[in-house]
Amino acid sequence: MSGHDSKYFSTTKKGEIPELKEELNSQYKDKRKDAVKKVIAAMTVGKDVSSLFTDVVNCMQTENLELKKLVYLYLINYAKSQPDLAILAVNTFVKDSQDPNPLIRALAVRTMGCIRVDKITEYLCDPLQRCLKDDDPYVRKTAAICVAKLYDINAELVEDRGFLESLKDLISDNNPMVVANAVAALAEIQDNSNTPIFEITSHTLSKLLTALNECTEWGQVFILDALSRYKAADAREAENIVERVTPRLQHANCAVVLSAVKMILQQMELITSTDVVRNLCKKMAPPLVTLLSAEPEIQYVALRNINLIVQRRPTILAHEIKVFFCKYNDPIYVKMEKLEIMIKLASDRNIDQVLLEFKEYATEVDVDFVRKAVRAIGRCAIKLERAAERCISVLLELIKIKVNYVVQEAIIVIKDIFRRYPNTYESIIATLCESLDTLDEPEAKASMIWIIGEYAERIDNADELLESFLESFPEEPAQVQLQLLTATVKLFLKKPTEGPQQMIQVVLNNATVETDNPDLRDRAYIYWRLLSTDPEAAKDVVLAEKPVITDDSNQLDPSLLDELLANIATLSSVYHKPPEAFVTRVKTTAQKTEDDDYPEGGSETGYSESSAHAADGGVSPTSSSNVPYSAARQPAPAPPSPAAPVPDLLGDLIGLDNNAIVPVDQPATPSGPPLPVVLPASTGQGLQISAQLTQQDGQIYYSLSFENNSQVPLDGFMIQFNKNTFGLAAAGPLQVPQVQPGTSARTLLPMVMFQNLSQGPPSSLLQVAVKNSQQPVWYFNDKAPLHVFFTEDGRMERGNFLETWRSLPDSNEVSKDFPDIVVNSVEATLDRLAASNMFFIAKRKHANQDVFYFSAKLPRGIPFLIELTTVIGTLGVKCAIKTPSPELAPLFFESLENLLKV
């Protein structure tokens, strides 16, 4: 019984709309119906057929139900764009709502509620009133939902016309489906209202529990979800409720089961009898396990919920760990969740079996899953003291198979195990050291270095091992550098011999002079000062005993857990986040109409992806890098006193020789819009600096503003730029007058390019040092957006553009998607880009997308050819560029994103 509607999708391109118009007005019924189908097909694939409004509505007066439904579908979609014409449909609706056929009455009310046009809403009230009292339950159940629709459009109208009372009356309706829909509508209205509308009394409760037995599966979910908010008066009432809800656990629909579980768990909080509670747990376990036989998506929802349930009631599934064993062909998102639950259910009784499973998983193909399995072994070791030794032996076995990422992950968790059981398992260090050369991930390296530093006195060749890392110190990531620094200091304090002494000098030099990383530099200075002033104090600080860690990694805060358990089965329970974290309550009625002009246009901005895995909160917080850091952080050393800065040292460090520092002589007071703050007053001892690179008339300036919030006048300002990708440097002296307390000064510093070029990959980072006569040197980071450098002669002729585009090899083309950017106004965007010397060349249409071409030019004649593809008013811009310097593409995209985002 298959149809042949696909033909409606393929209509002739030429003159489509006029052709359809003609067919819609045909005198033949069949032809009209076919035409409407074509219109709906066009609507489906996203074509704008709103211009056919009058013609389609004219087909509404028909006896043919199928045709009528199609016209209604069209109306729902386009009424908002043609509110005045939509009124034409009102008469038919009102007439249909009194049709002898209940299906047509219901259809009219259902559709009218979906048309969000004020004038139609007015006409809706009378038919709705009638339908709420209709003889036919099918009409009543449709009317019940329609009240919720109307409330969303005009809440006042619903209250004024007494629809809420009619809705409440429907709770006592003799038809269970009407009851269920009334409950759903009331619950939704309550959610969107601040006044109490739908309060569940014990009387409504018993009515609803009765309806529960007879209504459809979906209706059962509506009722259970609404009732889960009910607070029973005492344990007895709670037990009664639970007794009437438990049969639902046997329902084939997983949503019914989970909603029943939610309700039971809520009531269990009140039940005092341990026997009853134990019995209920016993009853809930099998249905929960059965959920794991459902489709993978439902399994996923179930697993995320079980994760919450076992946190509150750990015994409930204590004997069921086997069902959480991963099957080889489970989707990876299911496997990951099963693993989490296995860790939660692992106990001394089942740990051997669990370890066997983890070991099996550690040999599978998916790298993320394998890593998680290895971490799981570590977490079990931390959780179960008696099993720790067995866990470690499994980890050692895994290290022996020498799969690189397994080894690295194992070392990361072993570091945590050492912190959990100090002075117990150090004998395995030798085995770990064998894998030293294979480590290439920062976290694993950092963990290994932490182990070497922490147990330096027990490792004979600790100095050699550390030294092997030191050679590559400047190239290491920050995380590794920090650990190397701390480990070397530990080594030196434990074995103050010649070797370590030399090493420490190398490290301190590296970590102060050679680095750009302020964290590393600060830490190095603290150590340096500690070591040079009071080595004993250094020992107390650096080698202080660290608190033992525990496995509270995935335990949620009890109040959050309460909230999540009250939300079982919902999105909130899947994300383990309270609903406010991802739902923006749309209580609006009025402001929604603003974007009516673009019925198809998405105007959403600021998308941030938070898939459930991200919501998961990371893998294992205990093993994150902040654990070793705390060694240095815990007894916070006093910061260097501001009264005694060490200007010489600092000056030398960043390579500020005095010639480069330009003295101030002339005051300048330009004004303009506020600049972004680069050095807040809190960091600058009262001095706040705002700055931004700009281009004016072909000259690049650094626009600066100094605000003095300190108690003393500041003068003698000097500025210095670190080496950077563009070789930016000051073209002249910084001209700032003395800045009195409470005032500010503004200046434009002319800049030159290609002065102090840095090596390495291009970066927009601009590091700046500013000094005055009263304060220490301030360092801050700023950005040099690429568009500042575009020259005014970057405009290209079309022919020239095409030729250049063709002449560049394809390898010079780089593209990027900006999924969360929307171009609403072409003109404004072109203006903005032109202001940054990106010149518009041409535009063409491609399908429903617009493609724009621009050119721009960097000094020294590096052209940028730019292609932007987007659908106006819709999220998502694609940008492709071609340039002889493709390495600058990331900087270009960064800059473009900022320009388009405004």
Added chain:
Amino acid sequence: MISAFWILNLKGETLCARVFRPDVKRSMSEIFRIHTIANNDGNKAPIMTLGSTSFFHVRHMNLYLVCATKTNVNAALVFEFLYRVITIGRSYFGKLDEEAVKNNFVLIYELLDEILDFGYPQNSETDTLKMYITTEGVKSEQAVREDSQKITIQATGATSWRRADVKYRKNEAFVDVVENVNLLMSSKGSILRADVDGQVLMRAYLSGTPECKFGLNDKLVLDRRNAARNVSTVDGPENPAVELDDCQFHQCVKLGKFDNDRTISFIPPDGEFELMRYRSTTNINVPFKVHPIIEEIGKTRVEYTIQVKTTFSPKLNASSVVIKVPTPLNTAKVECKVSLGKAKYSPADNLIIWRIPRIQGQSDITFTAEAIRSSTTHQKPWSRPPIAVDFQVLMFTASGLAVRFLKVFEKSNYNSVKWVRYLTKANGTYQIRVSSLSESGLQGGN
């Protein structure tokens, strides 16, 4: 609740789009396309929130079925609904794929209008839907005119799944007990996990409004009965009772009654439906024992010796047996010998597929093979996926479940014929591990 529903093809093109609430726009499917389809990451979680819009999706054949919402919706309900759409589609069009959607998009819109109102799922029983939403538009009009009252009563009534005026000349009911075995066996033959997901499927061709009662050899029921009669719980070896861990029922079954005294009573829908689902984990009869020996010889060869034993009664036969033996990724050539059936190396799947059309109970068969590996410079160790056995055994239940009775009561008191059939099968869920690591060093304990 659900704000919008889309059916997209694998390229992300919209085949069907219906917006139920104004907070989500039609064009949002584009965002879903960019994030999920374009990323081509089948392993992403099926729920994703972008900004304040949450997307739920299910893949079926060459389609994506997607729902979007802005609220803290009941996630289990959304997925159940998406799977229900698939069921309805199958029942209407035979299968739900891109072609079927394109060919029936008008009907699909009509169905959506009926099963979702303002994002709340309504009646989704195909039996009822088919009464007034049909592929033959003209005919339905006639039908609607006459029977609309009847339809609305059924669509909202307490037995929304059954029409009142069903008539058959011959009253028959067919019961199929289908068990799917989940098994995980270690290479040494110890059973790590064995359980059964069972279904009782029914095809009821019964007139009027029949009340059915259904009985199984459920241990709890038999114990209770025996206790009442004051006899010992041993029911005789030929009919041992089974322990069901859990059962779930079609919405026609009166759950309150089951909760009270474990009787399964119901008014069945007309035609085919799933009466119940159950799960059993105790005393599972494992129909196949597999003993694999897989040795990696040097870096170039793998030798297989696999023995398979069928443990069920010799009177029964297993059919469509497919044993999938994994091979290393760099396998160049495989030679194999089997004592029954045919084995063939399938390079695309990295498997040797051993097919046995039919095998008797209580028999032993063997498989030997040698895989030659091409040498590669960078050799990752072989992860050794498990061996999988797919099969069907008729008139056998791995759980030991048996139907004790099916009684039909109808006011006209007609006689009815009942048929029962049993089938145990596995499809990818019957696995034997062959990894080298398992069980070395540790004792599997319980």
